[in-house]
Amino acid sequence: xxxxxxxxxxxxxxxxxxxxxxxxxxxxxxxxxxxxxxxxxxxxxxxxxxxxxxxxxxxxxxxxxxxxxxxxxxxxxxxxxxxxxxxxxxxxxxxxxxxxxxxxxxxxxxxxxxx
Amino acid sequence: xxxxxxxxxxxxxxxxxxxxxxxxxxxxxxxxxxxxxxxxxxxxxxxxxxxxxxxxxxxxxxxxxxxxxxxxxxxxxxxxxxxxxxxxxxxxxxxxxxxxxxxxxxxxxxxxxxxxxxxxxxxxxxxxxxxxxxxxxxxxxxxxxxxxxxxxxxxxxxxxxxxxxxxxxxxxxxxxxxxxxxxxxxxxxxxxxxxxxxxxxxxxxxxxxxxxxxxxxxxxxxxxxxxxxxxxxxxxxxxxxxxxxxxxxxxxxxxxxxxxxxxxxxxxxxxxxxxxxxxxxxxxxxxxxxxxxxxxxxxxxxxxxxxxxxxxxxxxxxxxx
Numbered sequence: 518x519x520x521x522x523x524x525x526x527x528x529x530x531x532x533x534x535x536x537x538x539x540x541x542x543x544x545x546x547x548x549x550x551x552x553x554x555x556x557x558x559x560x561x562x563x564x565x566x567x568x569x570x571x572x573x574x575x576x577x578x579x580x581x582x583x584x585x586x587x588x589x590x591x592x593x594x595x596x597x598x599x600x601x602x603x604x605x606x607x608x609x610x611x612x613x614x615x616x617x618x619x620x621x622x623x624x625x626x627x628x629x630x631x632x
Numbered sequence: 633x634x635x636x637x638x639x640x641x642x643x644x645x646x647x648x649x650x651x652x653x654x655x656x657x658x659x660x661x662x663x664x665x666x667x668x669x670x671x672x673x674x675x676x677x678x679x680x681x682x683x684x685x686x687x688x689x690x691x692x693x694x695x696x697x698x699x700x701x702x703x704x705x706x707x708x709x710x711x712x713x714x715x716x717x718x719x720x721x722x723x724x725x726x727x728x729x730x731x732x733x734x735x736x737x738x739x740x741x742x743x744x745x746x747x748x749x750x751x752x753x754x755x756x757x758x759x760x761x762x763x764x765x766x767x768x769x770x771x772x773x774x775x776x777x778x779x780x781x782x783x784x785x786x787x788x789x790x791x792x793x794x795x796x797x798x799x800x801x802x803x804x805x806x807x808x809x810x811x812x813x814x815x816x817x818x819x820x821x822x823x824x825x826x827x828x829x830x831x832x833x834x835x836x837x838x839x840x841x842x843x844x845x846x847x848x849x850x851x852x853x854x855x856x857x858x859x860x861x862x863x864x865x866x867x868x869x870x871x872x873x874x875x876x877x878x879x880x881x882x883x884x885x886x887x888x889x890x891x892x893x894x895x896x897x898x899x900x901x902x903x904x905x906x907x908x909x910x911x912x913x914x915x916x917x918x919x920x921x922x923x924x925x926x927x928x929x930x931x932x933x934x935x936x937x938x939x940x941x942x943x944x945x946x947x948x949x950x951x952x953x
Contacts, residue, residue, distance in 0.1 A: 596658075
């Protein structure tokens with residue numbers, strides 16, 4: 518049973534990995550800093566650990582999908598992220614892919630294609 | 633307040649790439665402070681800071697997430713590495729023990745068999761570890777050199793261009809694996825022989841024991857042909873095919889290697905044998921034996937490789953027609 522639980526957790530993580538990218542890109546049409554983004558995602562029902570989100574933001578920035586800026590006008594510096602034009606194009610394509618996948622998966626899971 | 637945060641960030645910084653360290657540390661500090669302020673205000677206690685840091689997770693895990701997936705040898709080269717190791721790891725100690733025993737028979741000095749057995753086991757362990765290290769090092773260098781392996785292969789793959797079942801350009805992974813394993817072992821041994829100035833079966837730089845002098849220039853030739861053959865085989869394994877040029881080069885390297893084998897091993901060992909056991913040379917015509925063995929080797933290599941060379945040439949002619 519322990520193996521089953523571990524496998525389920527592993528599969529759940531794999532399933533969420535792509536979804537998190539889509540969610541982050543979707544929310545970053547307005548500039549947001551890391552912790553604020555975690556809160557916004559949690560408020561929408563998607564809980565992401567700090568150890569996953571912060572490295573992801575950095576990775577997306579390196580891939581050119583996000584752009585960032587340090588705000589030094591406040592009491593301490595804070596890094597704000599926003600989707601880049603490349604990220605916007607990727608998001609549009611990902612969103613279409615997601616909607617198509619959801620429709621297909623709904624059909625599969627609800628048994629429309631079962632014989 | 634921030635001392636615990638400093639310790640956490642320092643630990644993360646130890647495990648991330650040096651060129652990204654400053655930036656990641658600054659990001660982390662800002663993110664930790666955002667969370668602390670939101671949850672506990674401007675003056676959190678040590679316990680509250682610890683609670684937030686616990687949520688960020690183990691520093692090494694956090695650093696690993698920043699580094700992404702990293703390989704010493706990636707998934708494309710891994711099967712080839714395992715092929716070479718699967719063949720080499722049992723082969724290397726067996727060859728070393730056998731060579732040590734043969735060496736003891738040829739040695740002009742009497743042998744203590746118990747010490748010899750113990751010495752051969754120690755040498756076999758050393759040789760196996762060295763072989764393992766060198767093979768992994770070669771693959772790690774390959775992993776980091778040139779174009780990333782495996783990238784773009786999906787786009788370039790054309791099922792209509794799949795090789796025929798009896799394709800002469802096909803690479804036999806087992807054959808190349810054995811070639812790489814033996815080549816690596818021979819290369820290491822030659823480097824050692826160059827260092828001690830001749831052949832010996834005691835792999836100990838400080839005390840190489842009884843050294844049989846051999847021509848250094850031929851040791852160098854043998855080393856170059858061995859290294860050349862290793863890289864040609866690796867090239868074929870990675871590109872999954874032999875070309876007319878690479879197989880011709882492999883053939884030439886093998887022929888030159890066989891000649892080198894004569895000067896570096898066959899002739900010196902036979903001379904030693906006739907000195908150690910003079911009666912043997914009186915009863916058998918040993919003088920011609922090294923030349924004969926070398927000739928047979930060259931003929932076998934030429935015939936074996938030649939047939940494939942002809943098929944590769946015909947294959948190319950057919951493709952060009």
